[in-house]
Amino acid sequence: MQTRVLTGITTTGTPHLGNYVGAIRPAVEASRRDDVDAFYFMADYHALIKSDDAARIERSRLEIAATWLAAGLDPARVTFYRQSDIPEIPELTWFLTCVASKGMLNRAHAYKAAVDRNTETGEDADAGITAGLYMYPVLMAADILAFDAHKVPVGRDQIQHIEMARDLGQRFNHIHGREFFVLPEALIEEQVATLPGLDGRKMSKSYDNTIPLFAGGKKQLRETIMRIVTDSRLPGEPKDPDSAALFTIFRAFASEIETAAFRQALLGGLGWGEAKQVLYERIESDVAPMRERYEAFMADPVAIEAILQQGAQKARAIATPKIAALREALGLRSARSVATTAGQPKPVPKQGKMPRFASFRDADGNFRFRLFSADGEELLLSMPFADPKAAGALQKRLRALGAAAAVLQVQSSGMSLVLDGEPVASTPDYRDESERNDALAQLHEALDQLAAHE
């Protein structure tokens, strides 16, 4: 069983060492695990809330994509995309907006802080506050809920947003009477260091104390490291590693053995200037190969675009059927499907008028089955199984699944049903999107009928 891990990066800045150590490196590592299904995306709609500088947003989107790829993210393995390439996200944002309580949004930290600043300065409470800032948590909830993410790695400042996403998912599930959404959990990495910046406070753009990851090349990296604040102890005097920002930064890159040696050297009186050179060389040995890849990507934005478009396609393969199911539940079905059930209460299927499974052996001798609707339409064809028991076990799971828990993934012209991260059955091919949506509605109905009978 895979855990779906999803996180977004707001595209307003240029990545620095703190971003690398605190977010990028652990995310890339997590994405290599077999039990993780990683969804990483650029939150460029969120960027619009923070900045109206188009050139900056454009540059940041490229820099961040190139940085993640250079840091070893494998786009074939993870789903790596831009928020603004997924139209289902703003659509879901609206659905969630309609169940969001305004009072909850009033309590969001970022909005409240802005109101407090206004009140302190005697301004109107909402002066200068956009509805975008106010709605920030709903857009973020849509990012997460559209993909049924289980875990969301974030900084502590984002925990409230994850709680709001859970709240919105839960409300929607409750109002519409089904488990449409997985309720996400925040993942706070205790192990991951928050890196101190040049002045010893947390490395952050807002303190202007950052060390750039790639920008300015190795020259800039070295120059910035030389500006890390230290105490005034002279070479030869013992230094206290545990109160030195540069030691904490070193430790975030080095092995335990290297760290112990560096500690000894500082205790033994290593001069700050030399210590900074050691730090620079240690970081540069990790960063240099990545920087080379980064520069190659930055020189080829078309290649980045192609990767992101493929990512968007993978992401939409999941979001599109999800949103179609929500539209159905909300009363936004195509009128063609309405025509077939108009005026009649939902029929309670009579005995013998149930969806049914038909098992068979294929030409290779494998065991497979089809699922037919109550009206005899083919809905699903299972994957082949060498063991008939495995085919039977899958049927059993499908009987109990119910429509809301069905994860469908759009293929070239049909869809596949995914269980525990693996495709287990596929639908026939459809001519177009509306035919596909009709078939999806039928499949949902059949799964609910089966589950009701379990």
Ligand code: TRP
């Ligand atoms: N708000 C997050 C931040 O500032 C970025 C973000 C947007 C995000 N959408 C998300 C993070 C969804 C996790 C999941 O850090």
